[in-house]
Amino acid sequence: MNTANSTKHHYAHHFESAEHEYQTSKFGLWLFLCTEILMFGGLFVGYAIFHHKYPELFKAGSHFLDWRLGSLNTVVLLISSFTMALSIYYAQMNDRAKTLINLYITLICGFIFMGVKFFEYSHKIHEGLLPGHLFHYAGEGANAVANLPLYFSFYFCMTGLHGTHVLAGLFLIAWLIVRTHRGEFGPKYYTPLECVGLFWHLIDLIWIYLFPLLYLVG
Amino acid sequence: MAFDRSDLDLFIPLTLFGRLEEVLLGSSNHHVIPFRVYLNILLILLLFTVVTVVVSRIDFGAANAFIAMFIASIKAGLVLLYFMHLKYDDKLFPTVFFISIFFLLVMFAFSHLDIITRVLENNIL
Incomplete structure (x- = not known):
């Protein structure tokens, strides 16, 4: 209870x-989320069409991903969504200290997600598992299925666009932390918390679909 | 034949704007979701993540993708309803959001219709 000033x-x-x-403000943000859905939607529709055409390609491609790292990132993002929602809850309760703690946990979870992503990406780049004509992997299973570079085009486009959103979300959460430190939020005013929260949950929402599509179903 | 107010109310965009005005100027009674609800939702989401991984190990043939998307949609629904507060918000927000989902499904359906009904001379796609 630290909101006297x-x-x-x-x-x-x-x-x-x-x-x-x-x-x-919230209505405007929901409209923005609609445009986000349609932007990611294009990639999902493309994925569905090519998956329908080449099911064996996506099955083979998913074997190059580590489902344990994907699961870890899913858990991390779910927890970060939970703490983001809690930061709003504590702002409504007028508890600035707990709002801050939850925002920091959300920020740390976002960094863990990007750290795991960095680890995955650098491994793929090192192996030459790259999109389109950049693909130069020659190890085990390279010729088991035709068009393997197509799978990695989808992998990098979808997770890349998603990762860019996580980075944007991290900047916004850092901005919220600064403003919370200044004591700008409380039960009467927490619009930025609510709006960034909605954006952050959408990122989580998209990952909920990306994880089984890229790592599991194949 | 003059249009009266009730005729205009049937016109969806106008009613939507009518609602918009009502919602945006509405009185302040923000619903605070209890902590326990947030915690339970997180636990259910983590449980469904485990279910997704376990189920992906079992081969259901053509139903694989359908089952995975079904579980993902339950998770997405929980995030939307509780974390994003749609359950307690005014129904205007989910309406607008699901209109975009609807148009995504239209894009999905029509591009699939196009692809599966094509007569291919040389199988490029």
Whole structure:
């Protein structure tokens, strides 16, 4: 309970009330999430078509990924979503210390996710398991199935776009931490927490689909 | 034949904008989801992750992808309803979101119809 000196937020003059501003911001963010769904949707539709055409290719490709690392990243992202939701919960409870702790845990989970991704990517790049004509892997199973580079085109495009979103999310969470330290959020005003939270949960949502599609189903 | 107000209400975009005004100017009574609910949802999500991995080890043939997507959709639904607060938010937000999901399904369905009904002269795709 550390909000005695919290800065008071004044809603912008073109809104009728703080609630009007809150709901409008959230509505705008949901519209943004719709465009995100459609952007990722293009990749998912492409994946579905090629998976339908070459099921054996995707099965063979998924064997080059480590499902344990994929599962680890799934668990890490789920926990980060949980702590992100808790940071809003504690802002509603007017508990700045716990809001901060949960934001820090979310940030750390995001970094763990990117760390695992970095490890996976560097391994693939080292082995030559790259998209399209960059592919130069010559080890075990390289010729077991035709068009293996196509699988890695999907792998790098989908996880790359997703990873870019995680990085953007990390910047936004760092920004939230700075503002929480300044005591700008409380039960009466937590719109940025709510909106970044929604964005972060969408990243989690997309990973929930990417994980079985790339690592498991094959 | 003059249009009265009830005719206009049937016109979906107008009703949506009517709702928009109502929601955006609405009174402040933010629902606070209890801590236990968040924790339970996390545990269910982790459980479903284990289920996804275990189920992927069993070969159901053509149903493999369907089962994986079904479990993923349950997880996505829980995240949307509880972590993203859709369950307690105004129904305007899920409506707008599911319109985008609907159009994604349209894109999905029509591109599949195109691909599977093609007569290929040389099998490139």
